[in-house]
Amino acid sequence: MVMQEEGYRKFNQENVNEDTGMAKLDVFEVQDSHFFRPRTCCETLLRVLQCVLLAVCAVLLLVLIAMVTSKFWHVSQDLQEMKSAIDSLNASMLSASEVNKGKSQYLESGSTQDTKKDPCFEDWELFQGSCYQLSEMEEQWDDAKKACESEGAHLMIITSLEEQRQAWKFMRDVGVNIWIGLHDIDEEGDWRWVDGTMVSAMPQFWDYKQPDNWDHKKNRTEDCGSLHRHGSLSSGWNDDYCMEYYRYICEKEV
Ligand SMILES: [Ca+2]
Ligand SMILES: [Ca+2]
Numbered sequence: 001m002v003m004q005e006e007g008y009r010k011f012n013q014e015n016v017n018e019d020t021g022m023a024k025l026d027v028f029e030v031q032d033s034h035f036f037r038p039r040t041c042c043e044t045l046l047r048v049l050q051c052v053l054l055a056v057c058a059v060l061l062l063v064l065i066a067m068v069t070s071k072f073w074h075v076s077q078d079l080q081e082m083k084s085a086i087d088s089l090n091a092s093m094l095s096a097s098e099v100n101k102g103k104s105q106y107l108e109s110g111s112t113q114d115t116k117k118d119p120c121f122e123d124w125e126l127f128q129g130s131c132y133q134l135s136e137m138e139e140q141w142d143d144a145k146k147a148c149e150s151e152g153a154h155l156m157i158i159t160s161l162e163e164q165r166q167a168w169k170f171m172r173d174v175g176v177n178i179w180i181g182l183h184d185i186d187e188e189g190d191w192r193w194v195d196g197t198m199v200s201a202m203p204q205f206w207d208y209k210q211p212d213n214w215d216h217k218k219n220r221t222e223d224c225g226s227l228h229r230h231g232s233l234s235s236g237w238n239d240d241y242c243m244e245y246y247r248y249i250c251e252k253e254v
Contacts, residue, residue: 119254127166131252132156134170134178141224141240144179144248145194153252155181157193161234164205168236170249171227179248182225182237188213191225191239207231211239 120131131153139147145155158164158180171178181194191199191211207228213221220241228238240246 129254133250135247138245138247140245141179141242148250151250153250154194156249156251157181159202167227168233175229177229177246178227179246180225180227183223185223205234206237207235216241
């Protein structure tokens with residue numbers, strides 16, 4: 001208490017005009033709850049500047065907050081648009097995937113159907129990549145050849161034991177001689193298939209002592225090949241007189 005009174009007395013001595021008893025300064029400020037002193041012009045100006053700076057900072061802060069908020073809103077909008085675009089893209093990809101899946105299933109189904117489909121006409125028989133038909137009619141060899149060609153086919157050409165077995169099955173079912181695409185019309189003894197292939201270059205299934213070019217008198221020799229009903233699977237070919245009327249087998253490659 002004594003120290004406070006001493007401080008107050010000292011303050012009056014320094015800041016109060018001794019003649020007028022007035023304070024040297026116009027402004028007093030409370031330094032603490034027990035002591036007051038006058039405020040200088042610089043301090044006032046400084047305080048005003050501080051207030052102005054604070055106001056400016058507050059305004060800048062508000063502007064910054066507004067800018068960040070606006071930016072955030074725009075970024076949010078952009079993200080929303082990107083999400084919509086991605087969803088749309090995913091939907092398109094899913095749709096395209098479904099379409100491709102459908103196409104694959106369709107093509108696979110079509111392929112399976114094509115594989116299972118018999119490429120031969122109804123009354124033709126499929127065997128190892130060719131269609132075969134035994135004629136109902138009997139024809140001379142040359143007419144039989146033309147009849148097959150009119151169907152886009154040819155008289156049967158036998159190039160393997162498996163194909164010989166197929167031909168023999170036709171002959172065995174009907175029990176008569178059958179023309180095949182075998183001849184030596186162009187040159188005696190030069191046996192060829194109707195496509196020009198030399199028979200000697202292929203497996204041969206001639207009957208016993210055939211081909212014998214048997215002389216039927218009046219220049220009627222044997223230049224056309226047939227399946228002989230009295231032969232066998234492995235020895236069933238005979239050279240025969242071309243003007244005989246036999247049934248015949250047509251062959252058409254698939
Ligand atoms: Ca002959
Ligand atoms: Ca013969």
